[in-house]
């Protein structure tokens with residue numbers, strides 16, 4: 001293992017330049033005169049979190065089962081009542097365990113995106129394994145839902161040295177796993193534009209770290225909602241984008257769906273209709289068009 005303080009300049013520059021934020025893609029205006037874009041996303045991991053770690057005990061699996069049995073339905077119901085489109089990132093194994101649920105997302109007008117095979121840790125995989133699982137995941141989601149995914153959120157937002165190459169080989173429109181901005185941007189690979197759009201995420205805007213009652217960082221959902229509202233208010237003020245990541249097995253609980261309900265009520269009261277709710281795919285397609293970016297540029301197949 002090399003020591004970072006001994007690296008020559010090309011080495012540390014090379015690491016930073018491998019995957020980097022390029023041009024900001026904030027459009028001059030959002031559709032329908034909206035001041036801000038809101039993209040809600042739900043990672044329907046369900047049982048794949050324990051399965052990923054080969055934890056097969058029924059007790060562990062039941063926590064994920066709640067996400068499918070209760071959480072996803074509660075979330076779909078809320079989105080339906082509010083007429084809000086959203087993106088659901090679903091590991092392929094989760095889609096195979098719950099095919100009706102995966103189809104119900106698409107039937108309700110939502111987007112289904114790639115989220116790994118079994119929520120694998122891609123940074124621990126050989127590039128050829130990561131690639132094979134990504135392709136198998138895309139094909140599985142298409143077979144189950146009838147809709148070819150156009151975007152990916154890597155499991156746990158892990159991004160290996162091979163991930164961007166795989167995204168390009170899959171010909172995806174966007175990724176939603178990186179954190180270099182509050183608004184969409186184009187991904188650069190070794191300084192070169194790729195045409196792949198990043199819809200950035202942040203741990204601040206995720207339900208997972210703060211809602212674990214057994215963790216060290218538990219926050220009451222109503223307090224978390226306050227943080228999300230502050231994030232939204234700045235996004236509105238700056239005319240940018242608000243991207244939220246939630247999980248049916250987490251936010252689908254009764255005391256936690258309150259955070260999303262409070263956020264949506266707040267959005268209504270401050271944005272007064274000047275908000276564009278979009279799936280990640282719709283938002284990526286819109287900013288791509290406005291920036292006249294052209295189609296994502298597929299690169300040659302990576303070494304198998």
Ligand SMILES: [Zn+2]
Pocket residue numbers: 043045115119155156
């Ligand atoms: Zn996940």
